[in-house]
Amino acid sequence: MATLSEIETWLQDRLPALITEHEVPGTAVGVLFGGEVIDHAAGVLSTATGVETNADSVFQIGSITKVWTTTLVMQLVDEGKVDLDKPLRDYLPEFVLGDDEAAAAITIRQLLSHTSGFEGDIFSETGKGDDAVEKFVPTLAKVGQLFSPGEMFSYNNAGFAVLGRLIEVLRGKRFDAALREHLFTPLGLAHAATDPYEAILYRAAVGHLRPAPDAAPVPAPFWGMTRGMAPAGAMLAMRPRDLLTFAKLHLDSGTAADGTSVLSPASVEAMQTAQVKVPALGLMGDSWGLGWEIFDWDGTTVIGHDGGTIGQNAFLRIVPEHGLAVTVLTNGGDVIGLYETIVSHIVKELAGLELPALPKPPATAVPIDAERMLGTYSCEVADITVRQDDDGRVWLDQTPKGIFADLGPAPEPVELVGRNAESLIALKADNGVHMPQVFLGDDGNGHALYLHNGRAIRRAHA
Structure with missing residues (x-):
């Protein structure tokens, strides 16, 4: 050593x-x-x-901040001011979502573990003032629910902004x-x-x-x-x-x-x-x-x-x-x-530890049920379309939305190959990463309901 x-x-x-x-x-x-x-x-x-x-x-440090925010919440737990398994609304009655039943049920534990189920990449501009976090919470009023609270994992940025507001209310001071x-x-x-x-x-x-x-x-x-x-x-x-x-x-x-x-x-x-x-x-x-x-x-x-x-x-x-x-x-x-x-x-x-290797395309592409995976999946930051060309090759097209559309041109189409029965993976690396896409659930018509790449992105229906 x-x-x-x-x-x-x-x-x-x-x-x-x-x-x-x-x-x-x-x-x-x-x-x-x-x-x-x-x-x-x-x-x-x-x-x-x-x-x-x-x-x-x-x-x-970007999203490593979420662990700092979690630590601040857990200090409130230590002080008896928060119960992780109580609905957030017990402490933050103004918490709203497009699905009011879900908003009433979501617990603080679910927010901390990214299992609350609502779409999380919401980057509403609420100004640069000390009330920016407070103003953010009402912007979720029309945000849709991807799945029932606690059902599965989907990385959620907005949930941690809400937790920041919880800290502000219980501490009586701004998050910073x-x-x-x-x-x-x-x-x-x-x-x-x-x-x-x-x-x-x-x-x-x-x-x-x-x-x-x-x-x-x-x-x-x-x-x-x-x-x-x-x-x-x-x-x-x-x-x-x-x-x-x-x-x-x-x-x-x-x-x-x-x-x-x-x-x-x-x-x-x-x-x-x-x-x-x-x-x-x-x-x-x-x-x-x-x-x-x-x-x-x-x-x-x-x-x-x-x-x-x-x-x-x-x-x-x-x-x-x-x-x-x-x-x-x-x-x-x-x-x-x-x-x-x-x-x-x-x-x-x-x-004496080996860093696990990042995922790479298999030497021989795994056969897939392409029909189940093809389609458009939509979220607040992008529309993602998985399509198949005349030669049978599968491609992913991404159209950024919101502030992400302002960062430059849309990404080039990405060719995907079979990784296993449930997932595809990018054939070429982007900045060193062959990005996998996992397909989960069923929309009732034999198609995957979610494309999951850390976020559960729901199939868009006409």
Whole structure:
């Protein structure tokens, strides 16, 4: 096994070449092992300015924020102010959906485990003021229900914005203030920013996007997403070291470095306990806890979360059995390839673990019932059509909607091949990922009711 010092040397030696290989403008990496932390950075924060990345640079952590929001909710559980299995409306009567019966039944546990069943990629613009999260909740009034609460898993951003509002109501302060008072301060975080106005005080990374599939990444047209979605991951930025301080809290049964009890051991354990199985995509966790993704790496339990904003991607993996946590923060390019190379080396050298391989097309395509899968599946952010050409090849066409339509041209058609009886997979990789598509349910006419790629996207009917 390697030492942490040897890992630090490896990062210093290899990181500059790795970001060049993967066309990543800049990255910052942190490792926690044996109670000690190392961090290293390479590249630039923006190709437009050429400002160099260092270990104190702040990157957006995207949806890793959801674990922070979950921690704030679990603090309320510890204080007896929240019961996870009571309907959200017991605490937030103004919670509305297009399906009022579902809205009345959805529990806080279901929101935390992405099993509430309503469509979750809702990015309504509610302004930049302190009331942005409060204003977001009423925008869900016409949002449809994909399935009954608790029936299955479907990743839900909007549900965590609602949880942010729950925190605001029960704490009597805006989400950002609660985050700072109840987590940043007791953890002693010095470089964590809740919005662009704070991030600009530090060396802040800018996201990069490819204007065309084969083009080099260029700075994104804007830095942050809508503030109303802050509890889901639209704004929060920090250094790797700060994120690892949070990871250590969850390794140390909720106790901060100075001995302060920030979260009860029972809540830490509850967050890491599986609540629902995830469809077999090979990209997300095998199951989901409260906030955390839960992975099975050949019999070893790993928890973590990923985050993606406008051209920034973040990765966090924690191996409780080995007291190990690794984070990789990036600002564009082939981030998956970079993540795989860095994390696979570190977990193997420090814990003897093999990073599971990402899904790839089989050498021989698996026969499929194409007729069951073909059709258009629609959600708030895109229409997705699975079609078959005259040669029998299957293609996926995606038409982005809303704010995602403003980020550039629609993606090129993606050829899909059979992965197993229930799923197809992209023949070519996009930024290092062969994206699987799982087809679930039955619409009553022999067709799949859902295309599931982490989100359950319902078949559109004329």
